[in-house]
Amino acid sequence: MSKRILIVEDEKNIVDILSFNLSKEGYDTLEAYDGQAGLKLALEENPDLILLDLMLPKMNGFDVCKAVRAENRSTPIIMLTAREEETDKVLGLELGADDYITKPFSMRELLARVKANIRRIDMISDQPQAPAASAADRLERGRILVDMGLLMAFKDNRALDLTQREYELLKFMAAQPDKVFSREALMEHVWNYEGYVGDVRAVDVAVRRLREKIEDDPANPSFIITRRGLGYLFHEG
Incomplete structure (x- = not known):
């Protein structure tokens, strides 16, 4: 269709x-x-x-x-x-x-x-809409849990109200904790823009919105960390 x-x-x-x-x-x-x-x-x-x-x-x-x-x-x-x-x-x-x-x-x-x-x-x-059946379908990162069966994320066992983009961004970064991703890399892997070269402000806005939902203090983030001049990384906090 x-x-x-x-x-x-x-x-x-x-x-x-x-x-x-x-x-x-x-x-x-x-x-x-x-x-x-x-x-x-x-x-x-x-x-x-x-x-x-x-x-x-x-x-x-x-x-x-x-x-x-x-x-x-x-x-x-x-x-x-x-x-x-x-x-x-x-x-x-x-x-x-x-x-x-x-x-x-x-x-x-x-x-x-x-x-x-x-x-x-x-x-x-195309992803399953059922609770994750095994640990392989769950990313447990300290206080943060990403359930890829439910397509949901949790903090301290409470569901986070994330948009699809925010969920995808969190899942991608949490899958490789402490690895720094450039904004261009995130545009390529999360936004699906292959070989992206151009304006990357969409990444900064998405990160800011995600921080507002998962951080104890968004102004001093402990989960989504900025590496100045390099990009962002996920840390278990």
């Missing part, structure tokens, strides 16, 4: 180009030209991925993203923006967007990011 991509963009020429190229890759597309219509389609049609412009009539992309996440939808969201301001990009990530791409963008790059995010969701869907 073909994957469906929802395009929420008010410039018809961009919608037409995106729809044409996505269709060539075998995707079905849905289109909305304002934020309200985009949100309605996102909630009613449950697409496999959303390409979401920031500057939209009736409801901006930030509010659409926030509303989708408020409904506990984990649909991957890639924000499209013509802005260069860092605060806009970071705000989008803080509200739950998986990534952003700045206009004008190369179609090759956009398609690569679409494929990576859909592949990530498919990999999660």
Whole structure:
């Protein structure tokens, strides 16, 4: 069954180009030209991925993203923006967007990011949805437990309310404790962007959000440690 991509963009020429190229890759597309219509389609049609412009009539992309996440939808969201301001990009990530791409963008790059995010969701869907039957399916790291059967993480035996991305980031790093991973490596292994070279702020935002949920004091982390100039590592604390 073909994957469906929802395009929420008010410039018809961009919608037409995106729809044409996505269709060539075998995707079905849905289109909305304002934020309200985009949100309605996102909630009613449950697409496999959303390409979401920031500057939209009736409801901006930030509010659409926030509303989708408020409904506990984990649909991957890639924000499209013509802005260069860092605060806009970071705000989008803080509200739950998986990534952003700045206009004008190369179609090759956009398609690569679409494929990576859909592949990530498919990999999660293929994992068992039952409690881990053996120690091999559990990562016990001191006060932190990652249960790969439940697709959940626990701290001091209490479930952590993590997004899929936060869970994947924690699982990947906890699987190799005390090993430093560069931001580029995390983009490649957690975001599935092969050979990634580019903006890595998505990693910093995800780490900050994860720290807010697992650390006793996020300002002085004991689990997710920064190695200045190198990257991040997981420590049992």
